Amino acid sequence: MVLGGAVTIENFLDSVRSKMPELIEILQRFGSPQIRNQGTIGGNLCTSSPIGDLAPLLMVLNSDINVFGKNGNKKTNIKNFFKGYRKNILKKDEIILSIEIPYPNKKNKIFSWKLSKRYDQDISTISLAINIQTQKNIIKEIQMAAGGVAATPKSLDKLCKSMLEKKLDDAIDFATENLDKFIQPISDLRGSSHYRLEAMKGLFRRLQICLRQDKESFSIMEVKE
Ligand SMILES: Cc1cc2nc3c(=O)[nH]c(=O)nc-3n(C[C@H](O)[C@H](O)[C@H](O)COP(=O)(O)OP(=O)(O)OC[C@H]3O[C@@H](n4cnc5c(N)ncnc54)[C@H](O)[C@@H]3O)c2cc1C
Numbered sequence: 001m002v003l004g005g006a007v008t009i010e011n012f013l014d015s016v017r018s019k020m021p022e023l024i025e026i027l028q029r030f031g032s033p034q035i036r037n038q039g040t041i042g043g044n045l046c047t048s049s050p051i052g053d054l055a056p057l058l059m060v061l062n063s064d065i066n067v068f069g070k071n072g073n074k075k076t077n078i079k080n081f082f083k084g085y086r087k088n089i090l091k092k093d094e095i096i097l098s099i100e101i102p103y104p105n106k107k108n109k110i111f112s113w114k115l116s117k118r119y120d121q122d123i124s125t126i127s128l129a130i131n132i133q134t135q136k137n138i139i140k141e142i143q144m145a146a147g148g149v150a151a152t153p154k155s156l157d158k159l160c161k162s163m164l165e166k167k168l169d170d171a172i173d174f175a176t177e178n179l180d181k182f183i184q185p186i187s188d189l190r191g192s193s194h195y196r197l198e199a200m201k202g203l204f205r206r207l208q209i210c211l212r213q214d215k216e217s218f219s220i221m222e223v224k225e
Pocket of ligand 1: 029031038044090
């Protein structure tokens with residue numbers, strides 16, 4: 001799927017409804033109808049907030065960003081786009097022209113969870129997006145990216161590598177026991193560093209439960225063991 005940088009969040013939501021329904025909930029929780037109809041994908045990425053909702057999701061989908069500038073076009077993977085707190089690679093004369101979002105492998109499951117004080121109309125304290133494939137309970141492919149755990153949205157590549165080819169339960173145990181080696185979130189008014197680490201561990205447990213239950217729907221509101 002290729003979406004222009006000026007596509008609104010609401011139009012992004014419309015374009016995933018039939019093709020990637022796993023993304024519906026996270027996009028529906030983006031601001032309010034007014035914000036979704038005004039705010040754009042390009043604006044969300046260029047704000048380069050560590051808690052922007054789109055970046056983790058687009059990272060685990062291995063999206064590319066097409067940039068247009070005075071010296072022509074260039075393409076960069078979204079993992080290389082963010083450079084620091086609210087900083088990105090764009091030069092003054094460059095804009096995001098479009099975003100290329102590959103459709104995930106049909107064998108993979110996509111999750112995108114946002115924790116905030118309210119369900120609606122709130123920005124994330126932390127967020128976690130996951131693109132995972134398991135076979136006979138072994139993790140065969142995994143990409144994870146998180147918001148609210150560093151100065152930029154963060155792709156958890158090293159942690160993913162450690163979880164590959166492990167049994168799901170062992171991989172989740174490893175992730176929760178060693179999480180502080182991979183992320184060191186800050187404390188701010190939305191949540192302490194300790195809270196963010198513990199909440200992220202909770203999201204890994206949620207992943208474990210979702211995969212065990214092999215559910216069709218993975219709303220943040222409904223998982224029970
Ligand atoms: C009430 C409220 C609720 C919100 N809720 C959420 C939320 O739930 N989740 C979330 O992630 N964000 C949220 N936001 C933040 C914001 O709405 C989004 O980040 C939105 O996507 C920004 O898009 P925009 O088009 O309005 O960007 P703008 O604010 O117009 O632009 C932001 C920056 O990016 C630059 N820019 C814009 N488009 C491009 C482009 N194509 N190429 C290069 N530079 C560009 C602009 O020049 C500017 O510097 C919220 C904001 C408000 C006010």
